[in-house]
Amino acid sequence: MPAPTIGFIYPDHAAEDDYPRAETLLGVRLPVAHIYGTDLHAIPELLDLGSPDKLRHGAEQLAPQRPDAVVWACTSGSFVYGPDGAREQVRDLAEAAGVPASSTSFAFVSAARALGIRRVAVAASYPDEVARLFTDFLADAGITIVAFRSAGIETAAEVGTLTAEQVLELAVACDHPDADALLIPDTAMHTLEVLPRLEEALGKPVLTANQVTIWEGLRLIGAGPISSSLGALFAEGSVHVGD
DSSP states (O other): OOOOBEEEEEESSSSTTHHHHHHHHHTSBOOEEEEOOOOBOSHHHHHHHTOHHHHHHHHHHHGGGOOSEEEEOOSHHHHTTHHHHHHHHHHHHHHHHTSOEEEHHHHHHHHHHHTTOOEEEEEEOSOHHHHHHHHHHHHHTTOEEEEEEEOOOOBHHHHTTOOHHHHHHHHHHHOOTTOSEEEEOOTTSOOTTTHHHHHHHHTSOEEEHHHHHHHHHHHHTTOOOOOGGGOGGGSTTTOOOOO
16 A cells, blocks of 8 residues: 655745654655745735645645545645634645645644643744634644744744754743643744654643644644654654544
8 A cells, every 4th residue: 555645835935844853754745835925924925825826726636646635734824814824724734735735823723622722822934913823723723832932043044054052042931831832833943853853851742833734734634654863743653533
């Protein structure tokens, strides 16, 4: 039986090498198609980046891979539409791709529910105005934010240059003892390699954008590979599919 295939539509270039890393760990196919915009973490630019035409183009690029599901691998380019707009966005993507679809924003909500997480700290790379739209999105889903930190980084390209030590520093600075988990919501940030260190340092689950995006794609098709290298979300006994 061929390995499951989850297609990802990824904006520009920053941390897309997290996907082949996960592909090797999980034994599934995770092809990535790129769409392009102006690389700014600013609301008008993000609305354009997540537009139906751009996502349709991404779906067309993935079609030869015959994906079983497709995920819009961008947190800010989904939550910037608000909960209702983000739902419409993935409905349109599913129609364009002809398979189940989701986005990174909904992946965070699904992952939190799968782990029973209700109270979170958020370590965002974005400027404050954008980052607060993510906390609004979580709040709409019934998730309580007990701590919040915005790094104020204006472009995805700059986020992609953050080292593992810088990611760890951001995470530790934002954590809160009342948080069930820490959320890091930017697919431009390299996080898969540093996930075990993050969870060891904080002593709790850490959910990162590329991690939850990959997990969401697998959830959509009812597959739940286990990898101790991808954090509590992928650990044995913690993978919930079809929720």
